[in-house]
Amino acid sequence: MSNPLKPSGYDLIHNPRLNHGSAFTQAEREKHHLEGLLPPGVSSLELQVARTHAELSHLDNDLQKYLLLSDLQARNETLFYAVLMSDPATFMPVVYTPTVGEACQKFNHVFRATRGLYIPISARGRVNELLANWPEKDVRFIVVTDGERILGLGDLGVGGMGIPIGKLALYTACAGVPPQHCLPVMLDVGTNNATLVDDPLYLGLRQDRVRGDDYHAFVNEFVQAVQAAYPKCCIQWEDFANFNAVPLLARFKDKTCTYNDDIQGTAAVALAGIYAALRISKQKLTDQRFLFLGGGSAATGIAELISQAMAIEGMDINTARKRNNLFDVNGLLVSSRTDLADFQKVFAIDHQPVSSFSDAIEALKPTGIIGVSTVPKLFNQRVIEAMSAINERPIIFPYSNPTSRSECTAEEAYRWSKGKAIFASGSPFAPVELEGTTFVPGQGNNVYIFPAMGMAVFATEATRVTDEMFIVAAKAVAEQVSDESLEKGLIYPPQSKIYEASMHVAASVAEYIFDHNLARIEKPQNLIEHMKAAAYSPSYTEL
Incomplete structure (x- = not known):
């Protein structure tokens, strides 16, 4: 029956x-x-x-x-x-970056079946009612965006919903987080993209973005409603503008289970790449100096996590921060500048102003450069040659997404450095042939971090996500890179093995969660078997 x-x-x-x-x-x-x-x-x-x-x-x-x-x-x-x-290596770039960027841009013109929850600010005061319309009552993960800074593409309004949908698909595909516990959310507070507002097919609120107290009251209401409806839920903030992303994370990270993948996930995957790169260069983390192209939340997030990792290895935290230098549209972040946001000031150094990125390289002599500017081609030939002149194995990480926004291509980095560069990018590039040698560029994709973090949180019912968990994750990613891969220049595990890599990272993070009393459940006797039992596997069950 x-x-x-x-x-x-x-x-x-x-x-x-x-x-x-x-x-x-x-x-x-x-x-x-x-x-x-x-x-x-x-x-x-x-x-x-x-x-x-x-x-x-x-x-x-x-x-x-x-x-x-x-x-x-x-x-x-x-x-x-x-x-x-x-075939995760084939399909990840299709369901997520870089293809998801184009999908978000064309969202209103290709809209099909709805997925997730759209919570407009016009529903302020009734957010709990909208959450109650979602059929699943045990939501463990929400990826939420307000659509203002989608990848490197800017304000896409409700079109940004493609990002939470894609990210949660990878939570499941790459680390086994059961999809019924995942909920993508769009907080629609309007858009400042005039092209969207003028488009008759646009599906979001046709108004300027709400700012200030009204915006923050709306987000507060959302977080409170989530905590009431889903007490075990972890909220991942995604693609918020810097001036909202940083204070939102600061406000909630010690009060609920939450993190920002653009800040902390990007930082962890960068740190993982650095750990693996140091296996090639045979150097210590505390001997490095990094120069960032970009001074926003991604740059400061990476710089802070590297600084904390340096501090774990014995360096004073303030000294470590001074070894992570930022360069934005107005030049090197120096103490004399009056335009710095609070979250940037800890990385400002006492130095004369420098307006050229290549001049900053020659002045500071970094061992690595990390691009998070979303402006393509800024790692030009002069920049790469300057890095190669002062380093035997320069670390070159153009991390901006999508591919069209990358600070340089893999071919440019290898050719201009004469094969010396230790390279990784945010979007995928094909292998490069140079003078008889094949280089396999790594993709510093957050997919190595956030699905594993999700599985660790899910399997432990963690109460918080801490910065230290991301350092643990970064080390766990790097230790899976084989010596054979390093010889080819590949500093991340192969994406074809992403599920195995994610489960290894998740287990390491889960150990940390249990060891630091951040779990809601008793530690199982066999953690790996517990995680395997909790993981989703795509198979048909008898109805």
Whole structure:
């Protein structure tokens, strides 16, 4: 007899979490009133995956593939994750960066099935009511954006919803966080993008962005509503403008389980790349000096985490911060500047003003440069040659996304450095052939961090996410890079093994959570087995 609490018939095949599509067995079709609603042939999940691969192979571009996969997620969630997990290295760039950037830009023109929650500021005072409309009552992860600083593309309004959707898909595909516990959220406070407001297809509020007290009261209401509705929920802040991202994280990080992936996740993946790079250069972290192109929340987040890691290795924290120097549109961040935000001031140094990035390299002699400017081509030939002149193995990390915003390409970094560069970028680049040597550029993708952090938090029911957890994660990523990979210049684990890498990182972070009394549950006897049991696996269960 059918379970009266579960849909059957037409409703069942239109429920993405329960739908098996052509994989429903003959017995299930009879039991759940599906006969006649599907072609008579029965497919296995493996055959469905193969069919989807074939369908994707005939599409001309990645945006079309993104849309096909989005439709699949809305139709058959199990098959969607089975496809992603069958070849993560191929599908991560399709469902997330760089393709998600184009999808967000075109969001209003390609909108299909809705996913997640849209909470407009016009609903202020009723946020709890909107949260109550979500059918799942045990939400453990919310990725939330207000759409103001989407990747390096700027204010995309409600189009920014593609980022939380994509990130949460990777929580599941890369680390096994069960999708039913994940909720993407868009806080729509308006947009200052006039092109969007003038577009008749725009789906968000047609008003200027709300600022100041009203904005912060709205966000406060959202956080309070989440805590009341989902007491075990972790909130990940995503793609907020710097002037909101930094104070929001500071306000909530000691009060609830929360983190900002743009600040802390980016910092951890950069630190992981540095740890691996030092295995190549045979140097110590405390001997490094880094110069950042960009002075926003990503730059200061990376600089602070590196500084904390240096402090763990014995350096005074203030001394460490002075070894992480920032350069923005107005030049080197020096103490005499009057335009610095509070979160930038700890990294300002006593130095004469420098207005040229290459001049700053020659003056400060950094061992590595890290680009988080979202302005392409600023790591030009002069910059790369200057780094190569003062370092035997210069660290060159153009981390800006998407690919069109990268400070340089892999080919440029290797060619201009004559193969000396230890390179990683935010978006993927193909291997580079140079004078008979093949270099495999690493992608400093946050995907090495945030899904694993999610699984660690999920498996432990952690009460907080701390900066130290990101240092633990960075070390766990770096220690998985093989000597063979390092010889090719690859400083991150292969993305084809991202699930295994994520589970290793998650286990390391979970150990920290238990050891520092941040878990809501008792530590299991076998942590790895506990995490495996908690992890999602895409398979059809009998209904």
